[in-house]
Amino acid sequence: MHLLDNESVAAKTRSAALSNASSVPGIPPNQAPPSMDHLDELEAQSIYILREAFARLKKLALLWSLGKDSNVMIWLARKAFFGRVPFPALHVDTGKKFPEMYAFRDRFGKEWDLDLRVEPCPPIDAVDPTLPPAARSAARKTEGLKWALNKYGFDGLIAGIRRDEEATRAKERVFSPRGLEGEWDVRDQPPEFWDHFNASPPQGAHLRIHPILHWTEADIWAYTKREGIPIIPLYLAKDGKRYRSLGDQDITNPVASTASNIDEILAELDATKIPERAGRALDHETEDAFERLRVAGYL
């Protein structure tokens, strides 16, 4: 097993470019600032959201699912807070992830100096038996999350969901209040505009904070490449298949692909019309399984 580590190379390249620029004597006073590209804009917005969450909530945690999205989120948090994530990274562990994911967690939890908290999920018997099998399995994670919430008393959970992933996630706010049981009331969401966020959850309830809600799958990959963020190799094609989205081993399937690096993933995404979560069994069981999960507090 190996982990991709292009971080140091990219960092060195950037460092060289910047130190060259800074060695030019006498920058003219009216020099125009460099224009921002699409990824710069996304990054700046996410950093703004993370800093708002840290300023306005008392006890935050970041949900680290080990996937590409939450890795980008941790990277953004390190940028927002100048190198170190100032709140715990919470991994709600179903115990059924791929070995590559656990190896990634153990290595980068240390390298990134995270305050890592691994929390277990309850046994499957403790979960709503009326849900279809895969959804029921995923709902364990929701229960595990509730346990962790009760244990630590977090008032804000930072989660790496994106609007483009799935129709119900498109309805989300950036600061999204949850009920006392962690449930999401899609009908009664407060207004949110001009980057002003509702940050006062009712007593005993918590907020979900979604700093990369406005990113797309392609944005995530383009940024991962630009910044040199390490990834789990399962995302790259092996024997004609790769994982687009990583969940529990027993309810996640690879998609047909020949993409063996990030550029090829990007080219593939440009052409595909297959949804990202196609490999997630729980999305296809019934029309409303995903929404039922989310109303109950699933990510």
Next chain:
Amino acid sequence: MNMILPAASISATPNGTTRPQVRIVIVGHVDHGKSTLVGRLLHETGSLPDGKLEMLKAVSARRGMPFEWSFLLDALQTERDQGITIDTTQIRFRTRSRDVVLIDAPGHAEFLRNMITGASQADGAVLIIDALEGVRSQTRRHGYLLHLLGVKQVAVVVNKMDRVDFSAARFNEISEEISAHLIGLGVTPTAVVPISARDGDGVAEHTPRIEWYKGPTVVEALDALEPARPLAELPLRLPVQAIYKFDDRRIVAGRVESGSLKAGDEIVIMPTGKIAKIKTVESWPVTPVNGPQGAGRSVGITLDRELFLERGDIIGHAGQSPRDTRRIRARIFWLHDKPLTKGEQILIRLGTKESRATVVAIEKAIDPGALSNEENTAIARNHVGEIDISLAQPVATDPYTDNPRTGRLVIEVNGRIAGGGLVLSVDAGRPAVPVDIVPVESALRADERSARYHHNGAVIWLTGLPGSGKSTLARALERRLFGNGGSPILLDGDTLRAGLNSDLGFSPQDRAENIRRLAEVATHLARNGHIAIVAAVSPSASDRATARRIADSAFREIYVATPAEVCETRDPKGHYAKARAGALQGFTGIGNDYQPPSGNELTIDTSNRSVADATDAIERMLTETGVLFDELTDLAANI
């Protein structure tokens, strides 16, 4: 359809780095066909995931309903059940030269907050009108809100032309009416397009049925919209989000809302007017960074001197700083169930600043959906108006005509966003001249004291009838806080009357002055990190409002709401007995002169709970409102 290039043949990078991305919101009256248009646009631009259309057709057949284009958007079970779109969704597709992010905003009046949430993110808007029904209340309302939200590019589509036999006359009639309405608001429509979203006319193609129309199709109109540009040309505005001290650097963090900054710049911090120089621009993983940082960037800077600044301050360049003011005129939209009235206490958010405020006047209140009805007593839900706001503390701001980013505000009620709007003007106030003063501040910083006491400074104001239990609670709380290592100080109304306030009697004026002095002393203690516990009858709501204004965010009001009968039976000082006997004039308790608070942080009735239990409740409130804390991580958030 020859308008649209298939996705695979576009050579641009998939993340849109070489193609402008525009965010479009579709608004209009409920049932005028927004969802149908969106569904049709997705189909026409080849943007639907494989199998989605077929799946929805199959679902419709299973439910015995004819297929509608709008089903594409009704992804939620709950929506289909109710038959209306209930929230914003974001959908992406491509036109010839643009990546379009389509924000669907619900038209039902019930969901205006969702329309605003969606539209506030848009670069441009499509306003949809049913050709048969014409301009309706929600059409006008949405037009008005687009103006208030600062959306300047608006394309109008007149839908369901099939229902008016594609009549050019009917189209022209609607076109003129809506154009006049929008132009009156300062918004010129970029196009007015006749379409039938259901059949496809005018969406991506000119069809024979609309051969009399020579303007752009919907897709062409979208292709002409421009992404919003960052405000690079305006003066620097950096609202302070936080000050971080994770290591030996003291980093001021925020997002550049306009202009640009770089190391070496002379800056002014408003509203205090303190000046400093930017020492470095910090970043990660490489730091420091050289060269200017422009509008839209989230940055961190260090300054060349130690001075007190805080979240909510705005940094500008010397000579081009924002105004400081305590009074603002604003044009707002209101979303809260309860109408906004004169005298109401609200919370204002301006950038990262928050301040308590009072609505001192309502100059205009209108229903933007109606043609004309104006009043000036209250602004009802989903209505708009102009108000004067008096702020509890000075803030930095700009009129929105000078700077659209720092010239807009949000109003919060009970911790929830209730409205928002534009800063029309700020009072004359004192001019924003930078002053090079370094005020003598305490040798100790607030965070040093907080670290020792495990609490922030606060004024805990216990109000209630004589005999309600204020002093008992105050003493119990003092003992509890002290026992936990804190620094509480009791300020009892009667005790202070024996000394500091011995010149004061019980006339309304003297009572007001008594409260003002109590509040000033308590606030001084709170600013120095102590918890001042004030036990005073303080019967007048306006006197207590003065105390809150003085102590501002440190103020925590507790209403000791023990019933009057119980207070009288206790009568610890014998006052009730004397008053009944007519021997005590101006005594609060027997008359009706006690005004119970509203908006207080806590209410305690001591007739039905123990002192220990009540003290627990106070302690909980203090923890929840950020006065007490027990973890060092919490402290980091405040420094």
